[in-house]
Amino acid sequence: MLTRIFALLMVVFLAAPAMAQDGPLRLTITDGVIEPLPFAIPAFAAETAGAEQLAQDITRLAAQDLTNTGLFREIPASAFISTPAGFGASLQFADWRAINAQAVIRGAVAVNGEQVTVKFRLYDVFTGEEMGEGLQFAGTQQGWRRMAHKVADAAYSRITGEGGYFDSRVVFVAESGPKDDRQKRLAIMDYDGANLQYLTDSSTIVLAPRFSASGDRVLYTSYESGFPRINVLDVASVGRQQVNTAPGEMAFSPRFSRDASRVIYSLTNGGNTDLYITEIASGQHTRLTEAPSIETSPSFSPDGTQIVFESDRSGSPQLYIMPVGGGEPRRISSGDGRYGTPVWSPRGDLIAFTKQNAGRFHIGVMRTDGSEERLLTASPLDEGPTWSPNGRVLMFTRETLGASGTSTLYTTDVGGLNLRAVPVEGGASDAAWGPLQP
Amino acid sequence: MTFTTKALVVLLALATTACTRPDRFGGADGADGMAGADAAATAGAGALGDAGDPSSPQYFSQTIGDRVLFGLDSIALTAEGQRTLDGQAQWLLTNSDYLAIIEGHADEIGTREYNIGLGSRRSNAVREYLVSKGVPSNRLRTISYGKERPIEVCSDESCYSRNRRAVTVISVGSMS
Numbered sequence: 320m321l322t323r324i325f326a327l328l329m330v331v332f333l334a335a336p337a338m339a340q341d342g343p344l345r346l347t348i349t350d351g352v353i354e355p356l357p358f359a360i361p362a363f364a365a366e367t368a369g370a371e372q373l374a375q376d377i378t379r380l381a382a383q384d385l386t387n388t389g390l391f392r393e394i395p396a397s398a399f400i401s402t403p404a405g406f407g408a409s410l411q412f413a414d415w416r417a418i419n420a421q422a423v424i425r426g427a428v429a430v431n432g433e434q435v436t437v438k439f440r441l442y443d444v445f446t447g448e449e450m451g452e453g454l455q456f457a458g459t460q461q462g463w464r465r466m467a468h469k470v471a472d473a474a475y476s477r478i479t480g481e482g483g484y485f486d487s488r489v490v491f492v493a494e495s496g497p498k499d500d501r502q503k504r505l506a507i508m509d510y511d512g513a514n515l516q517y518l519t520d521s522s523t524i525v526l527a528p529r530f531s532a533s534g535d536r537v538l539y540t541s542y543e544s545g546f547p548r549i550n551v552l553d554v555a556s557v558g559r560q561q562v563n564t565a566p567g568e569m570a571f572s573p574r575f576s577r578d579a580s581r582v583i584y585s586l587t588n589g590g591n592t593d594l595y596i597t598e599i600a601s602g603q604h605t606r607l608t609e610a611p612s613i614e615t616s617p618s619f620s621p622d623g624t625q626i627v628f629e630s631d632r633s634g635s636p637q638l639y640i641m642p643v644g645g646g647e648p649r650r651i652s653s654g655d656g657r658y659g660t661p662v663w664s665p666r667g668d669l670i671a672f673t674k675q676n677a678g679r680f681h682i683g684v685m686r687t688d689g690s691e692e693r694l695l696t697a698s699p700l701d702e703g704p705t706w707s708p709n710g711r712v713l714m715f716t717r718e719t720l721g722a723s724g725t726s727t728l729y730t731t732d733v734g735g736l737n738l739r740a741v742p743v744e745g746g747a748s749d750a751a752w753g754p755l756q757p
Numbered sequence: 758m759t760f761t762t763k764a765l766v767v768l769l770a771l772a773t774t775a776c777t778r779p780d781r782f783g784g785a786d787g788a789d790g791m792a793g794a795d796a797a798a799t800a801g802a803g804a805l806g807d808a809g810d811p812s813s814p815q816y817f818s819q820t821i822g823d824r825v826l827f828g829l830d831s832i833a834l835t836a837e838g839q840r841t842l843d844g845q846a847q848w849l850l851t852n853s854d855y856l857a858i859i860e861g862h863a864d865e866i867g868t869r870e871y872n873i874g875l876g877s878r879r880s881n882a883v884r885e886y887l888v889s890k891g892v893p894s895n896r897l898r899t900i901s902y903g904k905e906r907p908i909e910v911c912s913d914e915s916c917y918s919r920n921r922r923a924v925t926v927i928s929v930g931s932m933s
Binding site: 497498499501503524526527545546547568569571572585587589590591592613615616629631636657659660673675699700702703718720721722724749 | 832865866867868869870873874877878880881882884885898899900901905906907909910911912
């Protein structure tokens, strides 16, 4: 019997009953993989002469996006009983049922000069029906990877009912050189490590970039002036300028408000670090915390009304939530160890964080009231989680110890499964995952 | 007087050569310290003043000691650290043409942004101590590098204890 709904994750908060095979194909993501959903993706048809290689590349990349989630398993072409003659030809569903394909993705690629057109269709094998309408994407030959990601996003989204995350970019700090002379540059890449582009040179320390919600600008900390200051960089032009913060010895840890009209950051005066908000247009500053402790690493809730941040006011770094308009911070972390770098999930339900306990570092998640803490990773030095646009995957920095220690970006799903290194040449740290691209 | 002028020229030259690393100020630690020593040697013997000249920045960093170390998660000054800072204060009061930038550092066991805050506590602890000994606060600036500039690269306490430091870097020019 085919299980029509794959309860992919061990159920923690959502009961996802495995239902019988009536109803459309739906893979419910909850909290831990039981069985990846088998799918087939026959090589996309080349609709113009010379499009064969591109069609093949796009097919492979879309398949890779899906299988790398750990939620899907590709059935190899060698197992296919029949292959569709062309994009328009009808599918022999019995042949796909026989090899246990739950979904079939079909596509076609046409090239006209620089322009590339990709057509996409998704089929539910059991019902023998198309899932959603066919889609068509247009782009350039150079931007072919984005079209493959869009195909995979559409398939992922239709099968899971959730937003995709493949056609997205990551801003991060590219590292080179030995540990005691580390060179750092701001860089941007596709979520899978492709199309890396440097945004700054390595003449000064840069730290902890963060995208605006639309992904057009990046805030980061730079030592360019000799002291830590906040810069804003326009991604398209790579032009950058310093943000005028409230007066202080150092300003760092900046993040945009949801509408990118304000910047929240840490400001240090006399050795004391507190949180401030500056409205970019008016230059008006508001002090959010006033305590002799370190307050840093703020993150806005998706609705923009609250922030979660790190403070050592209790004697060790812990996580706190407070209203953006001011008010008493409420501590949410309660386990053993030290907590830092909280990041509010784009879905609003979870806070991801770095935890340091008993000589180990962990990336973890907890609910916004601090309950249901779960540690997803463990290593000598993990830190700095960032959420995928759909709130299902976390990217973070893992640093190896010792003289030859280097930083690498990894991803894990929110269930703590499917740990993967992001392939980047050289060291990489401080990732911030941007939005799904339009 | 002639000597002071020479020293300033050399320091400025060092500052210029350090332009590929504008986040450093005269570089008193790690590879920069080595580069500085090399530059001083090639610039002519005694131009910076050798470490035997009590009014030289070299004397400050090598004989008096330009750094104090801290315990895990601590900003407390040890007795040894206080002795070093007493010497720094006396030197700064005697050599009043110089300014100082106090760099705070943390070990690698901590998150990046928190460690910047922690390093600033350390640099501020040193500044407050020097001010308490009479050094005018307008001759002192603080900065934190968090865990970004380790001088020791191993991953155990023998290195961490040397990376948890505040380094007083002698500088010239006006404080903005």
